[in-house]
Amino acid sequence: MDLIPRYLQAVRFWLPKKQQDDIIAELSEDIRAQLTEREAALGRPLTEADVEALLRQRGSPIMVANRYLPQQSLIGPPLFPIYRFVLKVVTLCILIPAGLGWLVALLSPAVHAGGHHWASYFGVAWDELWTAWFVSMGVVTLVFAILERTHAKAQLLEDWNPRKLPPLRHPHSIPRSSSVIEIAVNLCVVAWWAANMASPQNLHIGSLRLSLSPAWTWFFWAVLVLTVASACIAAVNLIRPWWTTARVAARLCLDVAGSAFFCWLLKANVIAAIDWPSATPDKAAFIVSQVNLWLARMFPFAILVSVIILATNLYRLARLRKLARMHPMRPAEV
Amino acid sequence: MDSETLENLRLELRRGCLVLAVLGALREEQYGYTLRKDLAEHGLEIDEGTLYPLLRRLESQGLLASEWREHEKRNKRFYRLSPEGETILHQLLDEWGNLDASIRAVIGHHEPKEQDHGSHPALSAGR
Numbered sequence: 001m002d003l004i005p006r007y008l009q010a011v012r013f014w015l016p017k018k019q020q021d022d023i024i025a026e027l028s029e030d031i032r033a034q035l036t037e038r039e040a041a042l043g044r045p046l047t048e049a050d051v052e053a054l055l056r057q058r059g060s061p062i063m064v065a066n067r068y069l070p071q072q073s074l075i076g077p078p079l080f081p082i083y084r085f086v087l088k089v090v091t092l093c094i095l096i097p098a099g100l101g102w103l104v105a106l107l108s109p110a111v112h113a114g115g116h117h118w119a120s121y122f123g124v125a126w127d128e129l130w131t132a133w134f135v136s137m138g139v140v141t142l143v144f145a146i147l148e149r150t151h152a153k154a155q156l157l158e159d160w161n162p163r164k165l166p167p168l169r170h171p172h173s174i175p176r177s178s179s180v181i182e183i184a185v186n187l188c189v190v191a192w193w194a195a196n197m198a199s200p201q202n203l204h205i206g207s208l209r210l211s212l213s214p215a216w217t218w219f220f221w222a223v224l225v226l227t228v229a230s231a232c233i234a235a236v237n238l239i240r241p242w243w244t245t246a247r248v249a250a251r252l253c254l255d256v257a258g259s260a261f262f263c264w265l266l267k268a269n270v271i272a273a274i275d276w277p278s279a280t281p282d283k284a285a286f287i288v289s290q291v292n293l294w295l296a297r298m299f300p301f302a303i304l305v306s307v308i309i310l311a312t313n314l315y316r317l318a319r320l321r322k323l324a325r326m327h328p329m330r331p332a333e334v
Numbered sequence: 335m336d337s338e339t340l341e342n343l344r345l346e347l348r349r350g351c352l353v354l355a356v357l358g359a360l361r362e363e364q365y366g367y368t369l370r371k372d373l374a375e376h377g378l379e380i381d382e383g384t385l386y387p388l389l390r391r392l393e394s395q396g397l398l399a400s401e402w403r404e405h406e407k408r409n410k411r412f413y414r415l416s417p418e419g420e421t422i423l424h425q426l427l428d429e430w431g432n433l434d435a436s437i438r439a440v441i442g443h444h445e446p447k448e449q450d451h452g453s454h455p456a457l458s459a460g461r
Contacts, residue, residue: 026411033367067387
């Protein structure tokens with residue numbers, strides 16, 4: 001029955017060389033004392049199964065050896081939260097551009113025109129993404145492991161000043177400067193829009209004359225009304241500079257309406273005719289069809305931008321509602 | 335509260351107490367196996383995987399002294415409290431007493447005054 005020597009040999013493997021003999025001698029003695037006592041209790045010699053059960057009870061060799069080793073970590077608890085934060089930021093910095101790149105590739109005529117199937121493009125991009133991600137994670141981990149083992153860690157964690165902490169954040173406050181800029185921009189847009197974009201027959205860009213389809217009239221009024229409404233919300237925000245559920249809901253409605261009108265316009269063949277001094281009817285008709293075609297191709301991008309805007313508003317609304325549940329004593333702010 | 339949480343909290347609470355118990359038990363010289371039995375008889379079960387590394391740590395800190403010696407025809411490592419360990423043990427026992435008193439005072443202060451239903455006997459005894 002060689003289970004005990006084999007067990008001790010396995011434990012020895014994981015121990016530091018200098019302590020191996022000492023620890024194994026003591027462990028061996030302890031096991032033998034336990035076996036002797038067990039034999040006395042049972043009144044018979046132990047079987048191999050008995051010894052196996054006793055060794056199982058003590059735990060796996062690596063676990064037993066591990067208890068004699070000093071606690072070690074690649075990145076210790078003080079640095080770990082910063083490490084995790086940096087990993088998240090780096091991951092986002094890799095994923096977002098890659099995601100946008102994929103989207104552009106999916107919609108780009110160049111990929112289709114070049115005879116490349118989008119799936120093969122994605123396969124190459126996916127490989128590059130994984131490589132970039134693994135290399136970045138490795139570099140970040142290496143940097144933090146070095147920080148962990150140098151004095152830089154102490155400097156990073158202990159050399160701080162309460163006066164240099166970031167200012168208090170109010171997640172629902174609206175900076176008055178933003179509201180002022182928003183009002184000014186909206187009023188400028190309203191003035192310019194009303195003065196220049198009202199007539200669908202008389203749009204002049206240099207020597208170029210654009211005629212727009214009747215659909216433009218709907219879009220013109222929609223933009224005008226929505227911009228004025230947006231300016232009104234900004235004015236309210238200037239007076240009461242924090243988000244409320246009502247104002248976020250109003251902004252959400254405006255954004256939904258604006259996005260819907262814009263997306264509809266892209267598909268509405270809004271350019272009726274183009275004319276310039278040297279234009280031939282065939283060439284002008286070709287240009288009109290191409291411009292309308294490209295506007296229609298922008299439709300998925302418009303949808304994407306709309307979804308991002310709407311998601312931002314919905315997130316803000318959800319946070320406000322959560323705050324309202326947590327602080328029912330502050331109805332004025334919600 | 336689930337049993338796993340209770341077990342974790344119990345282990346956390348025991349960890350510091352075990353050092354005190356080991357130092358206290360080693361005012362008399364003992365080897366590892368008998369020390370473990372001694373502690374178990376007094377209600378402090380400790381597995382060998384915890385005890386032996388603890389003994390080595392305390393020895394490396396100068397609180398214990400050890401020597402290999404033949405006993406009942408077998409070589410065993412005997413541990414005993416060092417003079418420095420004796421001093422530290424007294425200081426730790428004082429600290430233990432202060433902690434115990436503080437916890438009883440804190441819990442007694444926040445305990446409902448008129449109704450004593452459900453209060454732990456150990457806490458009641460402390461008031």
